[in-house]
Amino acid sequence: MEIDPNKVWPTGLxxxxxxxxxxxxxxxxxxxxxxxxxxxxxxYIYTPWLH
Known part of the structure; x- marks a missing residue:
């Protein structure tokens, strides 16, 4: 079954x-x-975080 590329899905797209x-x-x-x-x-470099 082929999908129609121009079909608008429920999303509107x-x-x-x-x-x-x-x-x-x-x-x-x-x-x-x-x-x-x-x-x-x-x-990490510029603060004493986990040092």
């Missing part, structure tokens, strides 16, 4: 639109994770 949105969500999560890891590293 087509398959292509939902895949594009998913890519942006994943990319944003990666950027947030990198910034959070960097912030934790800097907090």
């Amino acid at each position: 087509t398959l292509a639109e939902s895949e594009e949105l998913h890519r942006h969500v994943i990319e944003g999560t990666r950027i947030f994770g990198f910034i959070a890891a960097l912030a934790h590293l800097l907090a």
Whole structure:
């Protein structure tokens, strides 16, 4: 059974639109994770945290 690429799903998005949105969500999560890891590293280096 083929999926119609122009079908609008209950979310109001087509398959292509939902895949594009998913890519942006994943990319944003990666950027947030990198910034959070960097912030934790800097907090560890510059404060007497667990020393």
